[in-house]
Amino acid sequence: MKDLIDDFIELFRSNLLNPPEAGTYFRPRPYRNAAVRLRNCSIQDFKTRRKMVEEDACLNPFMFRADMIPGCDLLSDSGTTTMTMDQWAAMLLGDEAYGSNQGYFELRDQIGDTFGPEWEGGKHKNLFIFHQGRAGENAFFSILSRNLQKSESGGKALCDDLNPGLRERLEARIRSLSARTGGSREPYYIIPSNSHFDTTEGNIENNWLIPLNLPCKEHKENDQRYPFRGNMDLDELRNLLDCEQHRVPLVYLTITNNTGGGQPVSMENIRNIHRIAGERNIPFFLDACRFAENAWFIKNNEDGYQNKEIREIVHRMFDQADGFHISLKKDGLANIGGAVVLSSHSLLTRKFPDFPGQLTDYQIMTEGHPTYGGLAGRDLKAIVEGLRTVVRPEYLSARIGQVGRFGRKLAGDGIPIIRPVGGHAVYIDVDKFFDGTAEDGDFKGISLTALMLIAGHRLCELGLYAFGKYDGEKEIPPDPRMNYVRAAVPRLAYEDQDLFSAAEAISLLYSNRDKIPPVNVDYGRELNLRHFKSKYSFKI
Numbered sequence: 001m002k003d004l005i006d007d008f009i010e011l012f013r014s015n016l017l018n019p020p021e022a023g024t025y026f027r028p029r030p031y032r033n034a035a036v037r038l039r040n041c042s043i044q045d046f047k048t049r050r051k052m053v054e055e056d057a058c059l060n061p062f063m064f065r066a067d068m069i070p071g072c073d074l075l076s077d078s079g080t081t082t083m084t085m086d087q088w089a090a091m092l093l094g095d096e097a098y099g100s101n102q103g104y105f106e107l108r109d110q111i112g113d114t115f116g117p118e119w120e121g122g123k124h125k126n127l128f129i130f131h132q133g134r135a136g137e138n139a140f141f142s143i144l145s146r147n148l149q150k151s152e153s154g155g156k157a158l159c160d161d162l163n164p165g166l167r168e169r170l171e172a173r174i175r176s177l178s179a180r181t182g183g184s185r186e187p188y189y190i191i192p193s194n195s196h197f198d199t200t201e202g203n204i205e206n207n208w209l210i211p212l213n214l215p216c217k218e219h220k221e222n223d224q225r226y227p228f229r230g231n232m233d234l235d236e237l238r239n240l241l242d243c244e245q246h247r248v249p250l251v252y253l254t255i256t257n258n259t260g261g262g263q264p265v266s267m268e269n270i271r272n273i274h275r276i277a278g279e280r281n282i283p284f285f286l287d288a289c290r291f292a293e294n295a296w297f298i299k300n301n302e303d304g305y306q307n308k309e310i311r312e313i314v315h316r317m318f319d320q321a322d323g324f325h326i327s328l329k330k331d332g333l334a335n336i337g338g339a340v341v342l343s344s345h346s347l348l349t350r351k352f353p354d355f356p357g358q359l360t361d362y363q364i365m366t367e368g369h370p371t372y373g374g375l376a377g378r379d380l381k382a383i384v385e386g387l388r389t390v391v392r393p394e395y396l397s398a399r400i401g402q403v404g405r406f407g408r409k410l411a412g413d414g415i416p417i418i419r420p421v422g423g424h425a426v427y428i429d430v431d432k433f434f435d436g437t438a439e440d441g442d443f444k445g446i447s448l449t450a451l452m453l454i455a456g457h458r459l460c461e462l463g464l465y466a467f468g469k470y471d472g473e474k475e476i477p478p479d480p481r482m483n484y485v486r487a488a489v490p491r492l493a494y495e496d497q498d499l500f501s502a503a504e505a506i507s508l509l510y511s512n513r514d515k516i517p518p519v520n521v522d523y524g525r526e527l528n529l530r531h532f533k534s535k536y537s538f539k540i
């Protein structure tokens with residue numbers, strides 16, 4: 001029999017199903033604060049901050065003291081996670097033995113548990129730990145390149161059947177890489193991906209391989225109707241492999257697609273890539289930094305997965321792959337760490353049986369004994385616990401829900417952002433933000449991040465400055481053009497109130513966008529990776 005109390009329960013439940021929008025929603029966070037860091041500074045200290053932004057940091061957010069940020073530090077979601085008490089507790093039990101510490105064995109087991117049994121290794125050597133993702137990338141691609149160069153058939157012209165658009169992009173890549181040797185040598189092997197992350201791309205190029213992005217057509221459409229804008233364009237992949245299979249040692253896929261706004265990749269796309277690559281005996285690898293967030297999007301937005309557990313979806317995603325690399329500073333929920341992992345049935349190790357041994361040698365030369373890979377034993381413990389936590393559905397719903405609310409708040413205020421909002425960040429479209437204002441200066445994204453710092457929040461320019469180049473006379477904008485300011489949300493660190501205060505500052509700047517001054521670049525315009533190092537001043 002239903003009674004009066006049941007009526008109340010139903011009332012509570014209906015509120016959960018139809019939460020009123022942001023701020024007053026009924027659903028509490030699935031965690032509570034167990035330790036907090038009081039600020040060293042006040043949001044009111046605008047004058048002090050202006051001085052620090054202009055004089056000490058020279059408008060460069062990377063150079064601004066983090067402890068003087070009173071608001072949200074949205075520079076990156078990498079290594080910025082607030083760890084759980086279980087992680088801190090596990091760290092105290094860190095085993096700091098030089099070889100074969102306890103954390104290593106726990107991590108091996110946890111990799112099998114999180115990603116699926118074929119990743120567990122056992123006798124088969126499959127887990128290669130590094131201090132962060134890019135160290136693993138460099139190890140992986142330098143060894144791959146060394147193995148490939150032995151068999152390079154080289155110097156052949158590109159096949160006539162290559163789609164014109166694809167051909168053009170590929171030729172541009174080859175030209176820009178050859179320019180490094182004054183045109184005397186052409187790179188041969190191609191690593192296609194939905195979109196390579198910037199460090200991945202850098203490591204591929206540094207090892208004389210050609211990174212090639214094949215984002216799906218919807219990728220460029222800023223449209224809510226496409227929930228999987230991170231997908232790879234399968235027609236382009238097929239065309240590339242039909243024409244240039246001998247040049248493609250490996251197909252890569254970034255989940256979620258960070259460069260494209262943190263957009264997810266569908267299970268269907270993952271399966272199809274696996275099939276297309278598998279038919280041709282080409283290994284398929286994942287850049288798995290945000291694997292759990294990607295699985296959450298599959299569960300919520302792809303037909304047939306609503307009733308599956310996140311862990312099961314992760315297993316299915318990884319069933320398709322021959323290997324992956326991961327920055328454990330992202331969905332490892334840890335502050336440091338990275339890994340390269342080879343599946344027990346990896347096509348790559350079948351092709352190159354020495355590969356695992358070569359990775360081990362690399363680790364010993366650069367990171368230390370392979371059982372700690374540049375990390376303290378306590379870090380390994382934190383990572384094990386992080387990999388256990390990150391697939392918990394209530395954690396993921398809170399995480400991705402929060403980023404979504406932050407995005408909707410901005411969109412509601414008319415701020416042009418990439419939609420749908422991805423898993424870890426909100427991307428502001430700088431071209432649209434400043435549309436209609438005076439065309440005086442290229443780097444309004446830099447002006448925006450500098451003013452946001454003075455307001456008390458830190459964002460990151462990922463646009464004409466970060467991705468463009470200066471040839472000594474003129475600017476060469478990125479192709480395709482990308483001009484964003486990113487607000488990356490650290491995991492478990494902020495409450496909505498904090499993010500909404502950042503959104504309010506962005507809205508104030510948007511309302512006054514015609515008054516935002518351009519900047520002078522005072523130092524570093526011509527440097528490689530210039531956005532990390534440059535100095536600017538307001539043109540006022």
Ligand SMILES: *Cc1c(COP(=O)(O)O)cnc(C)c1O
Nearest residue numbers: 132133134197199258289327329
């Ligand atoms: C962060 C990241 C990397 C590099 O990892 P680090 O730990 O920062 O070196 C590679 N790929 C993607 C998609 C990333 O987001």
